Amino acid sequence: xxxxxxxxxxLNLDRVAxxxxxxxxxxxxxxxSVTPGLPKILSxxxxxxxxxxxxxxxxxxxxxxxxxxxxxxxxxx
Numbered sequence: 001x002x003x004x005x006x007x008x009x010x011l012n013l014d015r016v017a018x019x020x021x022x023x024x025x026x027x028x029x030x031x032x033s034v035t036p037g038l039p040k041i042l043s044x045x046x047x048x049x050x051x052x053x054x055x056x057x058x059x060x061x062x063x064x065x066x067x068x069x070x071x072x073x074x075x076x077x
Contacts (some may be wrong), residue, residue: 004033015041018032028045
């Protein structure tokens with residue numbers, strides 16, 4: 001908890017989260033620090049079929065995606 005809070009503050013971010021993959025390639029957000037007023041995602045489970053298709057290797061190889069403006073990044077809800 002302390003680490004995500006300190007990283008968020010040090011980098012001046014809206015959110016920092018730690019995600020844990022399960023054996024079936026789903027995953028759960030197990031820790032987060034979020035700016036007050038934003039929705040929390042702690043304990044949310046995510047299922048992404050792309051992980052099963054081999055994208056998990058990007059995570060294993062420390063591939064990180066940073067998005068400057070989520071409202072202009074063409075993301076789905």
